[in-house]
Amino acid sequence: MTTLLETRYRAVLRLLPASYRREREEEMVETYLWGVDRDLQDQSRPTLGEVASIAALAVRCRLGAPGAPRRYALLGAAVRLFALSAVLLLAVSAVVxxxxxxxxxxxxxxxxxxxxxxxxxxxxxxxxxxxxxxxxLPLLWAVAYFALLHDHRRLARYSAFGAALPALWPLARPLTGDALPPGVPWYEASAVLLAWLPALALGAAHHRDAPAARLPAGSPGLVFLAGCVVAGGSLVLLPGAADTVWAPATCFVVGALGWLLWRARRTDGASPGAALALAALGLLVLTARVAALYPWLHVPGAGLVVGGGLGQTAVLVPLTAALAVVGGRDLARISAGTPGAVAAGAPRHGTRR
Structure with a gap:
């Protein structure tokens, strides 16, 4: 007869992918029930630590743990590249x-x-x-970027979360009695997303079972330096058009276009999930771009800022759409089972730098 505790454990285990449950569910249930008096099982519940452990395992399984199904391997690769690309973008912007x-x-x-x-x-x-x-604190984005590429994952996670903390302060300002100007809360919310989605993606996808992080092309230092040159050049050459999103948006546009050109010249395929990762980052940058542009629409004499923001928006929309189309084609090819589609350009699980 099934006890209430067993039923509760099985309910929590439904967080895991079905393929994982088919192989391990019975073994896990027996382990959790071991040593618990049967007479007490109807009054017991899974502990908070056990639930958290199962939830963390569910995240690892869905983000490309060793032996994961093909679709989860692609999802994990895409989320890891999204986190790495976003952290690079934020690091360059903060330093410049x-x-x-x-x-x-x-x-x-x-x-x-x-x-x-x-x-x-x-x-x-x-x-x-x-x-x-x-x-x-935002300078910690650079620490997170280099730590991640040198496989210091714990340092990368802590640095990313520390760097993202300042984005929360504007949302807490109304609690102190400071009112924000009209339209600003939309930008502050987009800034929170731009900071915390990469930090959370880094923490979730670059788990201990994930392959070591690496860039699709170039060395970490040269890529970072190139990003600084692009971001800094955009601010120096057009200071009148620059707002808080100008440099990171310019850097993303140049980087994404460069990646598309680089990908078109390759004959051996590209990193799995890279197009989907860049499309997600492009959507995030586009959201911040529009939110930052809106308050300037009602400011007299801000024509250069508005024109620059509208120009970036006009480029970001088709570029993000193109990346999404390329990512969809990659997904279809991988789903069709093209040999090596998932593994192309990605390190094997368990490798370390």
Whole structure:
């Protein structure tokens, strides 16, 4: 006779993929019930730790654990590449913004330095701490990027979560009595998505059973440097059109177009899920682009910013659509069972740098 505790364990195990349950469910149920008095099983429940462990296993199984079905292997590859690409984009943006800000401040003499320091001083203690953390913590995106590519996964996860924390502060400001201007909450919400979706994807997809992270092309340092050159150049050449999303959107457009051209020249296939990953990142950047552009539509004299934002939007929409089409074709080819489709360009499970 099935006890209530067994029924509850089986209900929790339904979080796992069906293929995994067919092989392991009975063994797992026996393990969980081992040592529990049968007379007490109708009054017991799975512990919070057991539920969390099963949920984490379910995530690993669906994101490309060894032996996972083909569709889960593709999903895992796509989420890992999305996380890596997004972390690279955020790292480049954070470093370039702060380097240019410091360069401007310390090349304008005492007045420039005073203006820079004013952003951290003359406030109460809480606002000063928040200002310092908001300026410094995003630099951890660069730490997360290089740590991930050198297979220091725990450091990469902690760095990504730390770097994403400042995005939450604007949403908490109304609780302190500070009202946000009309339209800004939409941008703040998109900024939270742009920061936290990559951090969560990194934590979920780059688990201990996942293959080591690697770039589809180029070395980590050269790719990062190229991104900094593109982002910095876009800000220096068109400072009047630059808003908070200008540099990362430009960097994404150049990188995605370069990847499409690089992919068209390859004859041995591309990294599995790369097009889907870039399409997802493109949609995320497009959301932030539109949300950041909206408040400027009602600002007199902001024609250059509005024109630049509309131009980027006009490029991002077809580019994201093209990436989605390419990703759909890759998915169809992999679903059809093309030999090597999933494994092409991806390291074997269990490899380490």
């Amino acid at each position: 913004d702060r380097v240019l800000e410091l360069t401007w401040a310390f090349t304008r003499g005492a007045s420039g330095r005073q203006m820079f320091l004013t952003g951290f001083t003359g406030r109460n203690t809480t606002e000063t701490v928040v200002a310092v953390l908001t300026w410094t």
